[in-house]
Amino acid sequence: MKDRIVIKIGSQVLTRPDGSLDITQMSCIVDQVADLHKKNKEIILVSSGAVASGKSELETISKLDSVSSRQLYSAIGQVKLINRYYDLFRHHGIVCGQILATKEDFSTRRHYLNQRNCMSVMLENRVIPIVNENDAISVNELMFTDNDELSGLVAAMMHCDKLLILSNIDGIFTGDPSHPESRLIQEIDTLKDDMGAYIQPSRSKTGRGGMITKYNIARRVAEEGIEVIIANGKTKNIITDLIQGKKVTSTRFIPSKKETSSVKKWIAHSQGFAKGEVHINSGAKQALLSDKAVSILPVGVTQISGNFEADDIVLIIDDHGKQIGLGRSSYDNVKATELIGLANKKPIVHYDYLYIENNL
Template sequence: MAFNYRRIIVKIGSNVITQANGLPDLQRLEKLVDQIAAIKKSGTEVILVSSGAVASGRSLITVSDKNDSVATRQLLASIGQVKLINTYSHLFEQFSILCSQVLVTKEDFRDRLHYLNMKNCLEILLQHQVVPVINENDVVSVTELMFTDNDELAGLIASMLNAQALIILTNVNGIYNGDTKLPGSAIIKEVTAAGIDFSSFVSTGRSQFGRGGMITKSTIAQKTAKLGIAVHIANGTADNILLDVLAGNVTHTRFVPNKKASGKKKWIAHSENAATGAVQVNEGAKLVLTSTKASSLLPVGVVAILAEFKKGDIVKIIDERNKLIGLGLAEYSSDKAREWAGQKNQRPLVHYDYLYLQG
């Protein structure tokens, strides 16, 4: 089955474009850029989320093992990002395509204004036929500000730009239903809305050069597909992989997109780490919120304010068993919410349009 997407995000993992010795695989990069150019020529917009800055840095400088690992990563990323974007620039130039560098941190997703500024920047690049090459800014991102890895970043960008598909390129053929070393393990070709508990059989091992394993990929993929975006996980080291995925010619894992979500909900869906406040709701409110009927969170169902927040902040909605059931944009502050908690006939604390439920 061929897929005719208007706009796609291609995420290239470090394990795809890094050789066993830790240096960049320029031949692989060249082949991927050839395919992206062909996809672009066919009329599909492509946004690239690419790892590989640290590997590129490693090709330019030798660092002593005595250095702190975070400092070493910052050094290699800072030098390597220049090399990486120059490599992409040179390769795209051969097809008369301009590419641009976009470096982001989690902070850029922290509020609606930052989010929209970045969205506008990427939209104008696409309008001018430029291929954005996006990477996490490892130079200023330190542990607590880091994305899980570039899979998380790619999922955020896909929902931000209303892409039809996210293609995650890794160094295996997809997600397997068991240990790949054991006979009988097969690729899960399709994951539907019902979802699968991947933790029961997906290896938690990480790739040699990447930060995120298959558990991360499957979690991000499920969340992204739930927002109406198809996700393909495929082997980026295979020749012609992007064209084969789009043509439906290669065995890989595809997450079937669910119903569409509004742009605001897409932003909120990925904002758990940006949530400053938290409210606890009773079982009645939980039932109403998780029912099929569109409902806002009313103060009458709020039993406790677990963390302070201001109007416009993202708040976590927690049930009485302390389980996260959703995220939403607060219509007023925690002081007002505390005052109105348990009361009927008060304004919604979170309006349905700004409410994202985990279920």
């Protein structure tokens, strides 16, 4: 199988301080991606920059609220962004295609598989998918945290080997990157290392996410067996050097060797779609955290909350109120509530549709 790589490009990488597109930087990125493409690598580009580039094109007639301005600027800027990518890739004899995604496109298994099929067909035909959130309609609860989250979903969905998250920072530091005493963490093993004390909540001016988002996405994707690297997208030849395995200033997340099914990968990234909660007792938790393949049986459930239907995503909550996983419910909330504490009943969440966090 060919190497399949998702490269996420942050808006701060693609834009100048005034918000306009940095064409020179875009050209450098495309040159590197084109070179990998010609070497038979399958590349999926998750690119921000639509809202930022749209702002430089228009002065509004009146002051807009945050939602309206985001819709307007993204609608204008996405045309500009994809046209520029199209022209730059065409110089290399490469065809690219646009995919605009919303959170809803990942909320059901059917939508998820439809999207995966679309990208698969593009890759089979040597087309580079360029993915971005559809900001014109993704507002409020329909929004991804940012394109870091979207890139993680795409990497898991497409069974990728690597995810490169490129922004304006060199990686994850032991403190504020601007402080001289802070040091770069070059490698993270999500099964051993607890980075909670180090992660900074700061975020860029043009992006919505921050280092907490990057860390959480990278950790989850690495737990699914995908190598994740966070690096500075403005570093010269950063993509080429990372793929060639050169020593580059960055943070690498060691991929887990544990096999994760396609369905479990979908569920692992479905927290934003959860409709309810299944609370379990300590005995059920202990069983779930063991090496055995176990389901969540009614006898180990203590509480059901929320309004959900059968096949909806639910959060799994332990006896201390902490979320320990996600799953697809076999019942609606009414039936699940009726079954609480009963023995010899079918699982409320079957093992095949259950994802338990590895860092507990």
